Amino acid sequence: MNYYRNRHFARRRPFSKSRPFSKNRQRGVVLFMSLVMLLILTILGLSSVQTTSLQERMSRNARDTNLAFQAAESALRDGEDLIELLTSLALFDNATAGYYRENAPGVVPNWKDVNATAAGNVNWEASSEAACGCMDANLAVTGVASQPRYIVEHVRAVISDADALNLDNIGQDTGSGRTEMFKITTYGQGGSASARVMLQSTYGKRI
Numbered sequence: 001m002n003y004y005r006n007r008h009f010a011r012r013r014p015f016s017k018s019r020p021f022s023k024n025r026q027r028g029v030v031l032f033m034s035l036v037m038l039l040i041l042t043i044l045g046l047s048s049v050q051t052t053s054l055q056e057r058m059s060r061n062a063r064d065t066n067l068a069f070q071a072a073e074s075a076l077r078d079g080e081d082l083i084e085l086l087t088s089l090a091l092f093d094n095a096t097a098g099y100y101r102e103n104a105p106g107v108v109p110n111w112k113d114v115n116a117t118a119a120g121n122v123n124w125e126a127s128s129e130a131a132c133g134c135m136d137a138n139l140a141v142t143g144v145a146s147q148p149r150y151i152v153e154h155v156r157a158v159i160s161d162a163d164a165l166n167l168d169n170i171g172q173d174t175g176s177g178r179t180e181m182f183k184i185t186t187y188g189q190g191g192s193a194s195a196r197v198m199l200q201s202t203y204g205k206r207i
Contacts, residue, residue: 064190068197071141072188075148076199079184082152083205089154089180098151102183110153111185111200124149124187141188145195148188155181158204179204 091099100110140147158179186199 061195064192064195065197066190067143068188068190068195069199070188071144071148071190072186072197072199074141075150075186075188076184076201079150079152079186080201080203083182083184083203086205086207088207092154098149100151100153102153102155111151111183111198143191145189145191145193148186150184150186153183153185155183155202157181178206180207 092101103109158181182203182205184201184203188197188199189195190197
């Protein structure tokens with residue numbers, strides 16, 4: 001009987017406890033996860049800052065461009081008002097104060113000679129009122145790097161068909177069917193000199 005018991009107990013597998021999880025290993029895993037989360041949050045934060053900075057620059061550039069456009073439009077209206085005051089074309093014979101005759105085909109237009117320094121050419125960056133035909137000080141635009149400027153070019157005269165067939169202008173005032181055509185070119189800057197807008201319009205008036 002004793003022999004059987006000994007054999008029976010000998011076949012039983014010894015009881016063993018599982019090895020407890022080390023506290024040092026737990027702290028290492030927590031530290032690693034914390035570093036990963038910190039890295040993710042840092043990347044998200046940098047991305048958010050870059051996006052915000054880009055949006056601010058885009059918004060500032062849009063405001064600058066809009067301001068330059070408004071300045072150029074103001075000069076355009078001022079040029080149209082100036083044409084309405086004309087009583088003759090004598091001012092266009094000397095190419096002074098922003099009045100020009102349109103150049104012949106094949107010749108660089110006056111409004112494209114923005115960097116020229118020769119007499120009679122336009123220098124948009126200059127502050128000379130005589131060279132640029134600048135706006136009157138009373139019509140100054142606020143918030144811009146420099147005041148808008150413009151030139152007026154006399155293009156040609158257009159005679160209506162009715163006037164062309166009416167010899168000696170019988171039945172109407174002399175020249176009433178003759179329209180003088182002008183080209184107005186304006187240059188405006190925004191809050192910074194890097195924001196620039198140029199506009200052109202064609203305007204007709206009977207003189």
